[in-house]
Amino acid sequence: MLCLGIESSCDETALALVKDGKLIDQVLATQIDKHALFGGVVPELASREHYRFMGALYTELMQRNNLTINDIDLIGVARGPGLLGCLLVGLGFAKSLALAGNKNIIGINHLQAHLLAAGLETQLKFPSLGLLVSGGHTHIYNMKSAKEMPILGHTLDDAVGEACDKFAKMLNLPYPGGALIDKMGQSLVSQGTEINTKLFTRPYIKNDNIDFSFSGLKTAAQTYLKANPHLIENGLQVKLNGIESASDELKAVCASYLYCIASTLSLKMERAIIKYKDNGFKSIIVAGGVAANSFVRSELKILADKYKLELILPALRLCTDNAAMVAYNAYLLGKDGYHHDLRLNAIPRGQIIPDDYLQN
Ligand code: KG4
Ligand code: ZN
Numbered sequence: 001m002l003c004l005g006i007e008s009s010c011d012e013t014a015l016a017l018v019k020d021g022k023l024i025d026q027v028l029a030t031q032i033d034k035h036a037l038f039g040g041v042v043p044e045l046a047s048r049e050h051y052r053f054m055g056a057l058y059t060e061l062m063q064r065n066n067l068t069i070n071d072i073d074l075i076g077v078a079r080g081p082g083l084l085g086c087l088l089v090g091l092g093f094a095k096s097l098a099l100a101g102n103k104n105i106i107g108i109n110h111l112q113a114h115l116l117a118a119g120l121e122t123q124l125k126f127p128s129l130g131l132l133v134s135g136g137h138t139h140i141y142n143m144k145s146a147k148e149m150p151i152l153g154h155t156l157d158d159a160v161g162e163a164c165d166k167f168a169k170m171l172n173l174p175y176p177g178g179a180l181i182d183k184m185g186q187s188l189v190s191q192g193t194e195i196n197t198k199l200f201t202r203p204y205i206k207n208d209n210i211d212f213s214f215s216g217l218k219t220a221a222q223t224y225l226k227a228n229p230h231l232i233e234n235g236l237q238v239k240l241n242g243i244e245s246a247s248d249e250l251k252a253v254c255a256s257y258l259y260c261i262a263s264t265l266s267l268k269m270e271r272a273i274i275k276y277k278d279n280g281f282k283s284i285i286v287a288g289g290v291a292a293n294s295f296v297r298s299e300l301k302i303l304a305d306k307y308k309l310e311l312i313l314p315a316l317r318l319c320t321d322n323a324a325m326v327a328y329n330a331y332l333l334g335k336d337g338y339h340h341d342l343r344l345n346a347i348p349r350g351q352i353i354p355d356d357y358l359q360n
Contacts, residue, residue, distance in 0.1 A: 001335060002067075003074045004097075005327025006054075008090035009082025009110045010135070011041050013053040014323035015061050018331050023120050023324050027061045029053040036175045040165075047085035054093050069101035074339065076330020079107030080347030081136070087346035095342055104339040108329045109353050110321075111137055112149055114287040116332060117325035118314040119146075125282035128312070129272055131265065133296065134288030135161035135176065136349060138212050138265075140272050142279060146332040147357075152272055153210035160261055160290045163214040167221050167257055171235030171250075178290060184238070184246050185255035186294045193248070199224075199256035202264045210268045210275065214261070221257055228253075255295075262295035266303045273307050283310035292319040333357065 002024075007014040016026035031049045035041045062068065077094035080087055091107075098105040115130045130141035130149065138160045140153035158166070161178055168177020189195060200220055204213035225232055231253060237245040273281065284304050290296055297313055304311035318325060333339075337360035347353045 001073045001331060002071055003076055003327045003330040003334060004072045005108070005323040005325070005330055006075070006077040006090045006094050007110070007321060007323040007326045008050040008054065008086050009078045009080065010086060010321060011035055011046050011049075012321040013050045013057060014321065015057050016323035016327045017061065017065060017067070018120075018324065018327035021119070021328065021331055023328070025061060025065050026322065026324050027057045028322060029057060032176070039169060039175050041083070043083045043085055046083060047089055050086055050089040054089060058093070069097055069103065072097075072101065072103055074330050074334040075103055075105045076108045076326050076334070077105065078110045078113065078326050079344060080110060080353055081349040081351070082110055082346075084346055084348040087348070091344065091346050095344070099342065104334070105341070105344060106330050106333055106339045106357070107344045108326045108333075110326075111139065112146075113325040113329040115141060115143060115149065115285055116146055116329050117287060117318040117322070118285060118312045119332070120318065120324060120328050121315060122312060124285070124312065125310070127279050127281055128283045128285045129269065129276070129281045129309075131269055131284065131286045131291075131300070132288045133160045133265065133286065133290035135159060135165065137288065138214075140210055140269065142276065143285060146329070147336075147338070152276065153212070153268060155212040155214060156204075157213050157215040158218060160212075160214065160265070161288070163218055163261060164258070164290065164293070166218055170222055170225050171232060172239050173235055174239055179292065180238075180243070181254040182258060182293050182295070183243055184251045185258045187243070187246075188248060188251035188255050189294075193252065195255045195259045196252060197256070197259055197263070199253065200260040202260055202267065205264060205267055208271070210272045212264065212268060217257075217260060224253070258293060258295040259299075262293065262299040265296060266299040269300065270303055270307075273303075273309075281309060283312050285312045287314055287319065289320045292316045
């Protein structure tokens with residue numbers, strides 16, 4: 001079964017081909033540089049860029065693999081959550097292809113696709129405890145199957161990626177700064193310097209739930225940086241001259257901030273393991289852009305080892321937005337006969353994605 005995946009939910013335009021669960025090829029155009037000028041994704045600009053890139057990327061992918069639409073069995077397209085205008089570009093393109101080629105189409109939940117992406121490299125086992133950490137979402141899932149994933153916990157305000165990017169922004173670093181503050185923090189840890197784990201207090205843990213709130217941590221970081229303006233100035237030097245100009249003090253603050261986030265995620269995941277122990281989770285699956293973060297990866301490894309659970313982390317290139325995960329999710333659902341028709345709708349962020357698959 002050959003599946004074409006189309007991803008355009010935020011600021012990456014991507015297409016990929018997955019055959020019988022194996023990635024064949026993928027193409028991706030990122031808009032990060034364009035949005036960096038504005039300090040965040042500008043939805044209208046993002047939609048226009050998707051519209052500009054989509055057709056050319058499709059042609060490149062298909063020509064490179066000597067394929068035409070006739071060779072495709074199922075077209076998978078990210079239907080949400082995401083920026084509505086952006087999603088509509090992907091859906092419009094997918095529907096045109098489906099109509100022109102008389103092909104089946106399936107709308108893919110972008111968040112579930114992130115969680116399943118690791119299946120391209122390793123055998124996923126269900127049920128698993130899923131942690132999705134991206135720029136827009138921080139969710140804990142009971143991954144019962146590739147199709148059924150009830151949410152067990154979520155953020156009440158900022159997503160983890162947002163907390164990272166806003167911290168980076170306070171330091172004058174370019175958007176999205178998550179990966180850069182990770183690099184700075186990690187460069188200190190890899191020298192063997194101990195992290196100051198007391199600099200920031202883990203937010204929203206004095207309760208017994210498995211939800212998150214990162215807005216307080218952001219304010220604490222803002223207060224700290226205001227009291228230490230030389231760190232903000234150093235951040236500007238890093239922006240202009242690169243990471244080599246970061247002081248050890250700035251690297252240490254980045255490490256403390258990221259450790260605080262990672263250990264908060266780990267603490268809530270541990271609560272979920274204990275609260276839902278009767279589910280018999282077989283592994284912990286971490287996904288989304290922030291799954292690339294080295295502090296998150298190492299804290300969750302410690303947790304997984306403690307409970308003798310397998311830790312599944314997608315390769316870094318599968319953590320951020322891509323179409324391989326969309327094509328793979330389409331394959332997982334398509335092989336069980338699921339699909340949509342041309343009534344398929346885009347679902348913007350904040351709305352529940354309906355379970356409205358049709359089945360052969
Ligand atoms: O999943 P993703 O590519 O896009 C969506 O939000 O759907 O995630 C992007 C987020 C951004 O906030 C980015 O700063 C963050 O992932 N990110 C990281 C790292 N790499 C990407 N945050 C912290 N450490 C990283 N290494
Ligand atoms: Zn994403």
